[in-house]
Amino acid sequence: MSDIVIEKIAALGKAFETQAGALNTRLGELEKKYAREEGHEGGEPIGNALENAISTSDAIRDLSSSFRGKAVVKLTGERADITSGNTTAGAGRSAGTSLVPGHRVAGIIEPYQRVLRVRDVIGTARTTSSSVEYVKETSFTNNAAPVAETTLKPKSDLTFDMYNSPVRTIAHIFKISRQMLDDGPALASYIARRGTYGLKRVEEAQLLNGDGTGQNLHGIIPQATAFAPGWTATAETPIDRILQAISQAEDSEFDVNAVILNKRDWRKMTGQKDAGGNYLSDASPFGATDPRLWNMPVVATNAMPAGEFLTGAFGEAATIFDRLDVEVLISTENNDDFEKNMATIRIEERLALAVFRPDAFIYGDLVATGP
Structure with missing residues (x-):
């Protein structure tokens, strides 16, 4: 193998290592940002809310087979029932903004009109x-009537x-x-x-x-x-x-x-x-x-x-x-x-x-x- 080829391979390897390091650095920054935005460091956990609350609860973590009594798990943040009708209640809300919006029939339903004839x-x-x-x-x-010749005609x-x-x-x-x-x-x-x-x-x-x-x-x-x-x-x-x-x-x-x-x-x-x-x-x-x-x-x-x-x-x-x-x-x-x-x-x-x-x-x- 010639010296020129060896030098090119070495240069490519060095460039690859440089790019890989930069990508790792950027990936780390994104992971940190994601954790902050999604609440992994004090924010709202993602996924199943009850599952996350249980997995992070100190009371649950310390349980063993000898535990007696009760452990309390608190769900923090907004807890809204997920139903098709929940968002239809409250100011400024309507069936059109519901999680499952109603089927809208086009046009306006007119009362029956009397046939005019x-x-x-x-x-x-x-x-x-x-x-x-x-x-x-x-x-x-x-006063029309039959009349004789030369006689006065009746007047109507x-x-x-x-x-x-x-x-x-x-x-x-x-x-x-x-x-x-x-x-x-x-x-x-x-x-x-x-x-x-x-x-x-x-x-x-x-x-x-x-x-x-x-x-x-x-x-x-x-x-x-x-x-x-x-x-x-x-x-x-x-x-x-x-x-x-x-x-x-x-x-x-x-x-x-x-x-x-x-x-x-x-x-x-x-x-x-x-x-x-x-x-x-x-x-x-x-x-x-x-x-x-x-x-x-x-x-x-x-x-x-x-x-x-x-x-x-x-x-x-x-x-x-x-x-x-x-x-x-x-x-x-x-x-x-x-x-x-x-x-x-x-x-x-x-x-x-x-x-x-x-x-x-x-x-x-x-x-x-x-x-």
Whole structure:
């Protein structure tokens, strides 16, 4: 072996020894630091707390087979039960910060929304004004008759009156922080959706029952004609009374196009049986059928009070005039919203309801209440 090779091997060995010494020194420093941080020199021991306490206890260390009495082992430091629910208690804690966090279902669970259908059977149009005016014939004296040649013709008469249906606004607002808009982007759309439903629910109540005072619409029921049957039915039932009401509405010469009932009343009707215990409806109880009564569509809604009905020519004898469709606006400059870092969500609509022929709507009780 040459002298050069021998010298290189010696140099490599010396360098290796130097590096190994440095590594040993660094390892020793790390071990000391680890012992201080983890409590091996007065800190909290790692591993099983009870096992560490026993292994370091002087009382346990001095035990022998001749020991009599008791030895006490004290666990120092914080001792918290390790459970899935422990961290859900206390200020600022929630199920989301639990050791075993709860399963989070995405989104917000909405309450069930009433199906709104009254508007569907009423005629609709648009307006660009703040009120809807219409001229209505109030009386017609019809003296038309066959006459002889060259004789004086009979005179008939018509009278008219002007009616007005003002456009009303239905609206409400919600307050939300800008932080919530940023942190929960779906919240704004949820509020808009629920707010629109709330608006439409009030609209349906107004279309049926608005009393016309203040800012209320003048609904159909307050203007409808009271039920006065044209004949007496044998063993009268609610179904008979609705048939009588349809006939009464047809005296207006308009085509009746719907019957509005409370949902519970409609269910009672579909469950009626004959004397033999058979359901009157071929579709009851398991079949599916389009809700119809006397060949008229039935609108079953809880907006109609139980025990009452409304029938009539919704398509022609009344009209909804929409001035502003449902509008959802968000603003950060309302009142002191800018200072408080808040936002205002406004949901509103504008509409008018014109009932041209109140005699084309019949309202009454499903069951006779008096003699």
